[in-house]
Amino acid sequence: MRISFDLDDTLFVAAEDGFTLEPPLKFPWNKIYQERLRAGTIALMQRLHELHCEVWVYTTSFRSPFYIRSLFRHYGIRIDEIVNGARHEKEVQAEHTEPMPSKYPAHYRIDLHVDDDKSVLANGQYYGFRVFQIGTPDDQWAEKIIGTVQKIMQK
Numbered sequence: 713m714r715i716s717f718d719l720d721d722t723l724f725v726a727a728e729d730g731f732t733l734e735p736p737l738k739f740p741w742n743k744i745y746q747e748r749l750r751a752g753t754i755a756l757m758q759r760l761h762e763l764h765c766e767v768w769v770y771t772t773s774f775r776s777p778f779y780i781r782s783l784f785r786h787y788g789i790r791i792d793e794i795v796n797g798a799r800h801e802k803e804v805q806a807e808h809t810e811p812m813p814s815k816y817p818a819h820y821r822i823d824l825h826v827d828d829d830k831s832v833l834a835n836g837q838y839y840g841f842r843v844f845q846i847g848t849p850d851d852q853w854a855e856k857i858i859g860t861v862q863k864i865m866q867k
Contacts, residue, residue, distance in 0.1 A: 713865055715760060715857075716768035716795070716817055718827040719780070722846060725750045730849045737786050745783040756854040757789045763861065766792040770825060772814050774798055795820060817841045823864055826857060 717723050724747040725731035732751035736742045760767050769780055769791055777794040784791045795803075804816050813835035817825040825836070828847040836843035844860050846853050 713763070713824070713861065714766040714768060714820070714822045715824045715826065715861060716770035716820075716822045718815070718825070718829070718832070719747075719769060719771040719773060719775075721828040722826060723750055723753055724748065732849070732851070734787065741786050745779075745786060747783065749787060750853070752851075752854040754787055754789060756857060757784075759854075759858055760861065761790065763858075763865070765861065768793045768795065768820070768822060770795045770800075770815055770817060770820075770822065772797045772800070793820075813839060817843075824861060 725733065726748065727733055734749040734751055734753055736748065737745055757767055767790070769784075771780075774797045777796060777799075780794050780796070781791050800815070804819050805812050813832070814829075815825065815827070815832050815835070816839065817836075818839060818841040822841070824842045824844055825832070826844045826846060827833070828845065830845070833843045833845045835841075842864070844857055846857075850856075
């Protein structure tokens with residue numbers, strides 16, 4: 713199974729917004745990678761790999777794949793594939809004359825996309841791809857995603 717995650721306000725969150733965070737990276741990495749992960753991200757990614765899931769990042773940001781992969785590697789997380797804004801424009805939007813949604817996981821055969829954006833959820837319903845919407849602080853968010861993944865795997 714292939715599952716993708718948005719970054720900003722999904723995995724990358726801020727304490728001032730009420731989120732509990734994973735511990736910061738050690739110096740000097742905390743100066744290079746200033747984004748902070750939502751608490752539970754490391755354990756969730758490990759569990760998804762144990763379930764033989766591919767873990768992808770699908771973001772509209774233009775952070776480089778090298779930067780994204782390196783940041784997660786410093787947390788001990790393996791990312792299988794990355795779709796950033798540039799790749800999406802090249803591989804998804806370029807094939808269409810009409811505007812495509814900001815994310816289109818079906819193009820990459822992604823089984824479940826996790827995002828905070830309501831418009832991504834609406835696009836999923838319209839275009840027929842699965843979206844798990846998260847947003848506000850929720851200590852059970854990772855368990856809810858695992859439950860959803862297990863339900864999809866049983867089908």
